[in-house]
Amino acid sequence: MLSSLYEWLPSGWAVLDSTAVKWLFLVLILVMPLASLLTWAERRQSAMMQDRLGPNRANIGPVKLKGVLHFVADAIKMIFKEDFIPANVHKGLFALAPVLALAPVLVAFAIIPFGPTIFPHSFGSSLDTIALAQNAQDPAFTDSIRMQIFQIDFGLIFYFAVLTLANYGGTIAGWASYNKWALLGGLRSSSQMMSYEVAMGMSLIGAFVMAGSLEPGAIVASGASATFSPDHMMAASNPANWLWLWQPVGLVLFVTAAIAETKRAPFDIPEGEPEIIGYFVEYSGIRWGMFFLAEFIEIVFISAVITTIFFGGYQFPFLDPDGFRFGGEMMTVGVSHVHVGGWFTALPHGVVVLLQFVAFGAKVVLLSWFQLLVRWTLPRFRADQLMHLGWKLLLPLALANIMVTALIKLLFM
Amino acid sequence: MSNVDHDDNHDDAAFAAGGGPRVLSVSVASPRVRTIQVVRPGPADASYLNATSKGLAVTLKHFARNFFLPLRSKESRAKAGAPVDEKWKNEIETVQYPEEKVTYPERFRGLHRLTLRDDGAVRCVACMCCPTVCPAHCITIVPEESDSKGVEKRPAIFEIDELRCIACGLCVEACPCDAIRMDTGEHAKPVEDRSDAIETLQTMMARGVKSIAKQGGAGPTWRETAPGKHPHDFNR
Ligand code: SF4
Ligand code: SF4
Numbered sequence: 323m324l325s326s327l328y329e330w331l332p333s334g335w336a337v338l339d340s341t342a343v344k345w346l347f348l349v350l351i352l353v354m355p356l357a358s359l360l361t362w363a364e365r366r367q368s369a370m371m372q373d374r375l376g377p378n379r380a381n382i383g384p385v386k387l388k389g390v391l392h393f394v395a396d397a398i399k400m401i402f403k404e405d406f407i408p409a410n411v412h413k414g415l416f417a418l419a420p421v422l423a424l425a426p427v428l429v430a431f432a433i434i435p436f437g438p439t440i441f442p443h444s445f446g447s448s449l450d451t452i453a454l455a456q457n458a459q460d461p462a463f464t465d466s467i468r469m470q471i472f473q474i475d476f477g478l479i480f481y482f483a484v485l486t487l488a489n490y491g492g493t494i495a496g497w498a499s500y501n502k503w504a505l506l507g508g509l510r511s512s513s514q515m516m517s518y519e520v521a522m523g524m525s526l527i528g529a530f531v532m533a534g535s536l537e538p539g540a541i542v543a544s545g546a547s548a549t550f551s552p553d554h555m556m557a558a559s560n561p562a563n564w565l566w567l568w569q570p571v572g573l574v575l576f577v578t579a580a581i582a583e584t585k586r587a588p589f590d591i592p593e594g595e596p597e598i599i600g601y602f603v604e605y606s607g608i609r610w611g612m613f614f615l616a617e618f619i620e621i622v623f624i625s626a627v628i629t630t631i632f633f634g635g636y637q638f639p640f641l642d643p644d645g646f647r648f649g650g651e652m653m654t655v656g657v658s659h660v661h662v663g664g665w666f667t668a669l670p671h672g673v674v675v676l677l678q679f680v681a682f683g684a685k686v687v688l689l690s691w692f693q694l695l696v697r698w699t700l701p702r703f704r705a706d707q708l709m710h711l712g713w714k715l716l717l718p719l720a721l722a723n724i725m726v727t728a729l730i731k732l733l734f735m
Numbered sequence: 736m737s738n739v740d741h742d743d744n745h746d747d748a749a750f751a752a753g754g755g756p757r758v759l760s761v762s763v764a765s766p767r768v769r770t771i772q773v774v775r776p777g778p779a780d781a782s783y784l785n786a787t788s789k790g791l792a793v794t795l796k797h798f799a800r801n802f803f804l805p806l807r808s809k810e811s812r813a814k815a816g817a818p819v820d821e822k823w824k825n826e827i828e829t830v831q832y833p834e835e836k837v838t839y840p841e842r843f844r845g846l847h848r849l850t851l852r853d854d855g856a857v858r859c860v861a862c863m864c865c866p867t868v869c870p871a872h873c874i875t876i877v878p879e880e881s882d883s884k885g886v887e888k889r890p891a892i893f894e895i896d897e898l899r900c901i902a903c904g905l906c907v908e909a910c911p912c913d914a915i916r917m918d919t920g921e922h923a924k925p926v927e928d929r930s931d932a933i934e935t936l937q938t939m940m941a942r943g944v945k946s947i948a949k950q951g952g953a954g955p956t957w958r959e960t961a962p963g964k965h966p967h968d969f970n971r
Binding site: 340367370371372700711 | 783797830831
């Protein structure tokens with residue numbers, strides 16, 4: 323069946339490897355539904371944490387699915403609501419702001435490796451990792467689909483650059499709304515995001531030092547031991563090789579700063595429901611829905627980034643590209659390292675790919691769940707506590723983390 | 736020293752008893768001016784990590800319990816706020832309303848009913864006490880002459896706009912002959928048209944019961960025969 327698909331496709335597998343197709347599949351078909359589901363999950367989960375039941379009624383005829391359909395109902399409601407634009411707002415900027423909030427997150431997903439590189443020719447059989455390392459130019463291997471939309475050496479810098487643009491969404495919304503509360507919310511949002519971007523970037527530098535790369539795909543493919551000597555290297559699929567073990571401080575700092583970047587409780591000062599409602603106070607209908615969706619897509623994105631950098635991305639524990647392997651050692655083939663030997667069960671490439679997709683999805687869902695847990699547990703910080711935490715705690719700790727990591731690496735590795 | 740100072744002196748007592756911040760020195764001229772030692776949170780508290788993990792543990796416990804254990808029984812949930820006494824059940828309190836209902840207190844004021852006489856006629860004598868007392872002006876009564884002997888008037892139209900009714904119960908209190916009651920335990924039903932929310936003589940009589948109150952009252956000797964007669968009960 324696969325080969326007939328191959329003949330049918332105009333230019334072989336290359337069409338599946340194109341940016342547009344991958345973006346469509348990965349972002350629109352995987353991420354958007356997950357983000358929409360999170361809007362329901364958040365209400366159900368917060369209810370469970372507060373001894374309530376949560377929304378469980380939305381249904382199509384007898385199909386209830388424990389209320390999953392609430393997000394469909396929400397979407398329909400928001401789309402058909404009146405698109406109200408108050409008098410005196412700056413119409414152009416008012417319309418632009420939700421797009422500015424939503425678009426950068428969708429673009430930033432480009433650097434996330436959603437899964438391993440797929441080699442369609444080896445789908446039915448176990449992948450020959452040594453042959454791949456020896457001769458990557460073999461047509462059997464060049465015909466491949468990389469599950470990362472945009473692979474570039476400065477990968478995570480691109481993420482920081484693009485997410486800074488999301489800052490403008492909130493600020494411009496506040497400015498364009500012709501409402502003092504909205505303006506206050508916009509100001510708070512920009513000050514908060516500026517402050518925490520610094521700590522966020524700094525908290526990841528330790529991870530870059532450990533992994534020796536800024537490219538998320540490379541971090542996942544080699545893990546923390548990338549710069550170890552070949553004798554001490556570990557397989558990328560070994561959980562002990564993932565950066566959570568080597569950068570625990572960086573992990574805690576990054577998670578804190580990243581949650582602050584999503585502007586959700588305990589860092590929801592820009593929104594500040596009981597006091598100012600926030601920068602989107604004048605928005606309604608689907609325009610407001612875009613802010614709302616952007617927030618949830620950001621949760622998914624942050625989870626994906628944490629998964630990629632700290633939890634081995636799509637790596638399934640002890641699952642090498644050719645099958646399950648416990649123990650074993652690293653063999654140097656040309657410029658790359660291949661994990662061989664040990665207790666080994668070969669698996670077809672298709673199954674491996676599937677398991678790794680599932681692993682990535684499970685990690686992202688778990689981390690999103692954790693973010694919702696945090697959001698419904700902690701009360702909001704005061705603005706001064708927020709600044710205190712960002713500048714006087716996270717930043718110095720992140721700098722210390724860089725120093726210590728660099729020293730350890732210099733002295734022991 | 737002003738009166739305000741004296742009024743606030745309980746603060747001084749609290750400080751003297753060891754509450755509040757530690758006082759390093761007190762001004763002689765004005766005892767309320769004092770140097771205190773400010774207690775700042777230690778590094779463990781200032782990092783928020785302690786409190787955060789404690790809080791997460793609490794919410795996680797609730798989530799896990801409610802997520803993995805089955806629902807409590809209907810009856811147990813209907814007693815909202817009651818402690819969980821069933822083992823291996825979750826702590827969810829939600830009563831799924833239209834299918835499940837909590838039992839209301841006995842004095843819950845529900846939809847109105849008009850009580851009936853022994854022969855099934857309406858007991859109301861259209862005395863106009865309830866529309867007069869009603870603070871929401873939602874009772875409309877048009878009286879007519881009654882053809883039964885010994886009863887002067889009866890309502891030709893008796894309407895209550897349940898959308899305006901604030902369920903204060905004053906109409907029930909005002910009625911001299913136990914003709915109107917709110918003890919049905921029913922809610923005002925959701926309606927699609929405002930006019931559907933108006934209760935009429937017929938709908939309220941359909942909910943009606945026979946009143947056990949004696950027609951015309953118990954007579955001038957009721958004080959002697961009333962139950963609970965007690966020499967010290969001056970409020971009867
Ligand atoms: S309950 Fe109060 S508001 Fe309602 S009809 Fe009676 S007197 Fe009027
Ligand atoms: S107070 Fe009682 S008797 Fe008088 S009009 Fe109202 S219901 Fe009828």
